[in-house]
Amino acid sequence: MTQIISIANQKGGVGKTTTAVNLAACLAKLKKKVLLVDCDSQANTTTAMGVDKPALKASLYEGLIGDAGIEDMLLPTMLQGLNLVPANVDLIGFEVEMMSAPRREARLKEFLFPVSDKFDFIIIDCPPALSLLTLNAFSASHAVVIPLQSEFFALEGLGQLLDTIKRVKNAFNKSLIIKGILVTMFDRRTNLSQNVVDDASQYFNDLVFKTKIPRNVKLAEAPSYGLPVILYDKTSPGAKSYMSFARELLKR
Numbered sequence: 001m002t003q004i005i006s007i008a009n010q011k012g013g014v015g016k017t018t019t020a021v022n023l024a025a026c027l028a029k030l031k032k033k034v035l036l037v038d039c040d041s042q043a044n045t046t047t048a049m050g051v052d053k054p055a056l057k058a059s060l061y062e063g064l065i066g067d068a069g070i071e072d073m074l075l076p077t078m079l080q081g082l083n084l085v086p087a088n089v090d091l092i093g094f095e096v097e098m099m100s101a102p103r104r105e106a107r108l109k110e111f112l113f114p115v116s117d118k119f120d121f122i123i124i125d126c127p128p129a130l131s132l133l134t135l136n137a138f139s140a141s142h143a144v145v146i147p148l149q150s151e152f153f154a155l156e157g158l159g160q161l162l163d164t165i166k167r168v169k170n171a172f173n174k175s176l177i178i179k180g181i182l183v184t185m186f187d188r189r190t191n192l193s194q195n196v197v198d199d200a201s202q203y204f205n206d207l208v209f210k211t212k213i214p215r216n217v218k219l220a221e222a223p224s225y226g227l228p229v230i231l232y233d234k235t236s237p238g239a240k241s242y243m244s245f246a247r248e249l250l251k252r
């Protein structure tokens, strides 16, 4: 059974892309067949995987508007078992052009359908907005992982996100669940980080993953080399924490 998981939070810079790239890489390292889908016009995931964007023949945009099939778009990566559907800035056009198209929220689901049984996991990196692209990601997914940055404003806006997930569940995708909340950029030395974890645990109980992703410079450096952190520095705290997150997710 394929599990399709969206990594989403409409707040910017909370670690969605870092989580999508490194979770996908760690799952592949654990011998799973994984497809990483870049569903953000910033295309940070595509860059972080070392893909030369100007050289792309087709990207998710062409796939979503029906100009290209997914088989022509799967890029192999440096990790065995990990493939990528890349994006570029063209994806901005999708929101505007689809404004009044029929079943516009189901485009990604239909695009992924031909290959979905070829993978154990499909990991979708969402943009920082509750936009049509995010709606497509939620409609296509079995589950959502919410990265939560351990900073003061972390919990603000979470209600809106949970509300959107509930609405998509009611309208388009009965089986959608929240897989869990992943605390990112955790700094054990500050009370603030601990307070965010305490607040999140109080509201969401067991939904908060036990693994916390620490603030670690290797996680921030790895994308500039076009590598997931396990290939950039596998002994770093960042690499170890995403490995344990992948293991925890497999158990959940």
Ligand code: ATP
Residues within 6 Å of the ligand: 011, 012, 013, 014, 015, 016, 017, 018, 019, 040, 042, 044, 126, 127, 128, 184, 185, 186, 213, 214, 215, 216, 217, 219, 220, 221, 223, 238
């Ligand atoms: P956006 O909303 O723009 O898509 P995002 O939620 O995808 O952002 P990232 O791009 O993953 O967030 O992270 C934001 C910045 O923080 C990046 O520069 C990234 O390298 C850095 N970063 C993410 N997680 C960590 C971490 N655990 N330790 C150190 N730096 C991190």
Ligand code: MG
Residues within 6 Å of the ligand: 016, 017, 018, 040, 044, 125, 126, 127
């Ligand atoms: Mg991102």
